[in-house]
Amino acid sequence: xxxxxxxxxxxxxxxxxxxVRELVxxxxxxxxxxxxxxxxxxxxxxxxxxxxxxALGVTQVHRIVADADLRGTxxxxxxxxxxxxxxxxxxxxxxxxxxxxxxxxRLAVTTGAGVVTDADALERVDGRLVAGKTVFAGTWTTRCxxxxxxxxxxxKANSVVASDADAPVEPQVTEHAFTxxxxxxxxxxxxxxxxxxxxxxxxGSAHIVVTGGRGTEGDFTPLEELADVLGAAVGATRVATxxxxxGHDAQIGQTGVTISPRLYIGxxxxxxxxxxxxxxxxxxIVAINSDPDAPIxxxxxxxxxxxxxxxxxxxxxxxxxxxx
Amino acid sequence: xxIVVCVKxxxxxxxxxxxxxxxxxxxxxxxxxxxxxxxxxxxxLSLVEAAGEGSVTxxxxxxxxxxxxxxxxxxxxxxxxxHVLDDAIAGSDALATARVLAAAVRHVGDADLVVTGMAxxxxxxxxxxxxxxxxxxxxxxxxxxxxxxxxxVVRVTRNLDHASEVLExxxxxxxxxxxxANEPRYPNFKGIMAARKKPVTTLTLADLGLDAALVGDAxxxxxxxxxxxxxxxxxxxxxxxxGDAxxxxxxxLVENQLV
Numbered sequence: 001x002x003x004x005x006x007x008x009x010x011x012x013x014x015x016x017x018x019x020v021r022e023l024v025x026x027x028x029x030x031x032x033x034x035x036x037x038x039x040x041x042x043x044x045x046x047x048x049x050x051x052x053x054x055a056l057g058v059t060q061v062h063r064i065v066a067d068a069d070l071r072g073t074x075x076x077x078x079x080x081x082x083x084x085x086x087x088x089x090x091x092x093x094x095x096x097x098x099x100x101x102x103x104x105x106r107l108a109v110t111t112g113a114g115v116v117t118d119a120d121a122l123e124r125v126d127g128r129l130v131a132g133k134t135v136f137a138g139t140w141t142t143r144c145x146x147x148x149x150x151x152x153x154x155x156k157a158n159s160v161v162a163s164d165a166d167a168p169v170e171p172q173v174t175e176h177a178f179t180x181x182x183x184x185x186x187x188x189x190x191x192x193x194x195x196x197x198x199x200x201x202x203x204g205s206a207h208i209v210v211t212g213g214r215g216t217e218g219d220f221t222p223l224e225e226l227a228d229v230l231g232a233a234v235g236a237t238r239v240a241t242x243x244x245x246x247g248h249d250a251q252i253g254q255t256g257v258t259i260s261p262r263l264y265i266g267x268x269x270x271x272x273x274x275x276x277x278x279x280x281x282x283x284x285i286v287a288i289n290s291d292p293d294a295p296i297x298x299x300x301x302x303x304x305x306x307x308x309x310x311x312x313x314x315x316x317x318x319x320x321x322x323x324x
Numbered sequence: 325x326x327i328v329v330c331v332k333x334x335x336x337x338x339x340x341x342x343x344x345x346x347x348x349x350x351x352x353x354x355x356x357x358x359x360x361x362x363x364x365x366x367x368x369l370s371l372v373e374a375a376g377e378g379s380v381t382x383x384x385x386x387x388x389x390x391x392x393x394x395x396x397x398x399x400x401x402x403x404x405x406x407h408v409l410d411d412a413i414a415g416s417d418a419l420a421t422a423r424v425l426a427a428a429v430r431h432v433g434d435a436d437l438v439v440t441g442m443a444x445x446x447x448x449x450x451x452x453x454x455x456x457x458x459x460x461x462x463x464x465x466x467x468x469x470x471x472x473x474x475x476x477v478v479r480v481t482r483n484l485d486h487a488s489e490v491l492e493x494x495x496x497x498x499x500x501x502x503x504x505a506n507e508p509r510y511p512n513f514k515g516i517m518a519a520r521k522k523p524v525t526t527l528t529l530a531d532l533g534l535d536a537a538l539v540g541d542a543x544x545x546x547x548x549x550x551x552x553x554x555x556x557x558x559x560x561x562x563x564x565x566x567g568d569a570x571x572x573x574x575x576x577l578v579e580n581q582l583v
Contacts, residue, residue, distance in 0.1 A: 011486075071489075073454070074464065097485050098450060098467055105454035108419045114545030115418070117449045130549065135447070136341040142551040147544070186463035186497075190479070191490040204485050208583070230583055248469075248504065249483060254445060255360065255503045257485065263582045273337050277448075284582055285557075286573065292564070301557055302576055306565025314570025322578050 003033040005087060007080070007094035007103075008053070008061070010038065012194050014046035016053070018205040019095045021162035023155055024056040027093055028165060030124050035060040036171070037083055037092075041070035050171055057165025062087070065177045071192060073099055074184040077106035083176045084111065084150065091129060093122075096154035096258075097204070104152045114148035120159040120260065120281065129153065137254070137273060138280030156281075157205035158260050195249060198234075203250060206233035208263045211252055211279070213237035215268020215289060215308055218245045222312040223267055229319050235259065237275050253278035267308040271296025288312065325378035325473070327368040328435040330425050330456065331361040331397055333390035334446040341446070346548025347415055348446045357393040360441035362508035365397045367501045368439045369509070371473055379403045381432050385413060385424045391524060398519035399511030405524040406432060412529055415541035418447070422455035424539060427532035429460060437478065438498040442467055453500035463493035469504040 004027040009017040027034040036058045038045050045053075045061060053061060064070065064079040080103060084092060092107070094100040096118045104115045121132030129146045131153055146153070203209065210227040212220050213236065220234065227234045235252040236245070252259055254277035264282035269275065271287070271294055279285075280299060287300035288308045297303040304311055335341045339354035365382065372378040382397035384390050385408040394405035408428050416424070429435055438460065443450040450466075457464030465471075468480035479492045480499060511519070529536050537543060561576070563569055577583045 017486075074458075099484055101450045102454045102464070102466055105418070105422075105451040106458050108451065108545070109422075109455050109458040112545075115449075115451060116546055117451065134554065135343070135551075137337070139341070139554055140343060140551055141554050142343070142346075143549045144546045145549055146546050183461060186493050187465060188492045189489060190492050192487050193489075194487045202485070249485075254448060255442060263577070277337075277445075284580070286577075288569075288573075297562060299557065300562070301560055302573065303560070303562040304565055304569045304573060305562070306569050310567075311565055311570045311573070314568075315573050316570075318571045318574035319577070319583060322574060323583075 002088055002090045003035050004030055004091040004093060005035050005037055005084060005089040007092065007100065008036045008038045009095050010043060010045070010049065012043055014043040014049055016049045017095065018202065019157035021052065021056060022157065022160045023093045023095065024053070024058055025162045026122055026155060026160050028057055030091065030122065033059050035062060035087060035089070037080060038063050039070045039076050039079065040065045045173070050173070053171050055164045055168045057169055058171050059169055061171045061173045062176045063173060065175055066180055068180045068185050069189050071189045072185065072187050073102040074106060074187060075180045077103045077110070078180050078184050079176065079178050081107055081111050082178050086176060090150055092150070092152045094154050096156045100154050104154055107152050111150055112148055113150040113152045114146040115152045116144055116146065117154045118258070119153050119155045122153055122155065134281050137277035156258070156260055158207065158262065200227060201231065201233045203233040203235050203252070203257050204259060207261055208232035209235050209259055209261045209265070211235040211237070211264065211266045211269055212240055212246070213266065213269035214239045216240065216245065218243065220246055222309065222316070226265070226312055226316045229316050229323070237269055237272070266296055267312055269296055270294045271299065325372060325375050325436045326434055327372060327378065327380050327437045327439060328429050328432050329364050329368045329380060329382045329397060329402065330429070330438065330440045331364065331382055331384050331393050332358040332444045333384060333386045333393040334358045334444055337445050343548070343551040346551055355389050355392065357396040358441055358444050360443055360445060360503055361393070362400070363501045363503050363505050364439045364441045365400050365402060366506045366508040367471060369401045370506065371437070381406065383425060383428045383432065384408070385421055385428070387414070394524060395519060396511070398522045399515045400509055401515060404522055407524055407526050408532065409526050410529045412536035412540045415544055416539045417544040417546060418449050418451035419455055419545065420539040420543045422452050422459055424529070424532070424534060425452070425456050426459035427534050428527065431527065431532055436495045437473070438462070440498070440500045442500050442502045453498060457498035460498065463497045465491045465493055465497060466500040468499050468501045471499055471501065471505065
């Protein structure tokens, strides 16, 4: 059985993005070894990242190095294609994100890979990879088998619980240097501005997300206080971001960030279909809304018909008390 | 400036969407132009209007009803349309769809810019734009929240999960636009009437010189083994606040070990 290659999404300071640990955990369950692919796009793997990868059981970390800007997805796709070939990998896993979808699309064209995006489960059945995914705004579940020799599977954050390997290893760090084709460098990254750290977990991978909509009337303070007691990320509906109450990067929905946290708390969120498409796969859904007819109550595990300005601060206070 | 916009005919997201034999059902009158592709048509029309010259061609691949998607584009103001219609296409995956679109864009010819939406609201894979660019051998600038063309250079800004970027490339190029990029116009009466006289060319795979084995079920690289509606959530609770709902919710979260 060949090794599984995992794309190691990382921060500008060389630390692993949270969902990568989940991906490596999933990769181990497929059998065979697990290798990591690290794009040296300005950041080298930090000592902590290597220690974490060792604990997760990653035997080799391949540093992808190019004499071109690896932030360009066309460039990185060529590096990954070369690494897949050099390592003989038949499975490449990456976090399901828009950038990684660009990589997957290119690999599909250049390597003949079969691609599954937004997977939430993965197993090997009779030698074939079979991925689970939800479709139609989380209302249907499907299982898809990959027919091709190379499978590229993009896995949603929070699909599995990350766990360390039974025996830690010391990852061997090697270099995969390549020269991109002129075609890959036609797109110039003129500017890239990393989002400032909010001090809260990242929205796309947080285990708990507190979301505000129109019903907040622009005041996110009670939601932020609740989020901080829970160690949660703060998200918003399209209405809230369009009103400028919070940044566009907080928008949850089919065209914004798609989330599937263990716990989703929506306050003043009506639950329009575009929003539901971005959160309906969440573990437990809690909704607080003054309108008893709000569609979000149709999918909520726990709904409160009430004024969020009363309910949310009381919830925060009580949680603070219960958690001591 | 000659712009080709690729659009998709999808089940209306407000309808009862379903899969049969692993495929999205796209008949029964619940189909529509993918909402996000309206942003693509709008972006193309705005660029041509700003340049004061040029044309917009809308292209779609899909069953008979899919012609409605390009007609909507014509009503918005596009000049002509191409509909690739062939029974062998049914069941195509994202890459096969990109292959057919690439052949159609080449058939239209001499495009300076190809514009698409950021995703189809049915499959939501977002794979087609980048795959299409790779097949056409032009640079891809996906997820444009804004775009401008100056001379022969296209520049976009885009917002990713962890960063925002400004990308630039020389034309010809492909851009996918987000729903932040613009506010799509509604077709007015004049536009709807004018669209009736605009040409819609229907093409088969043979017309495009494409091998049917590369598309449809035969060419699909993944196969749907099972598909089922998700069961409704069980043991749902709905309470009306009488003064202690916040505290009761806190107790629920703690009892169920959710926090």
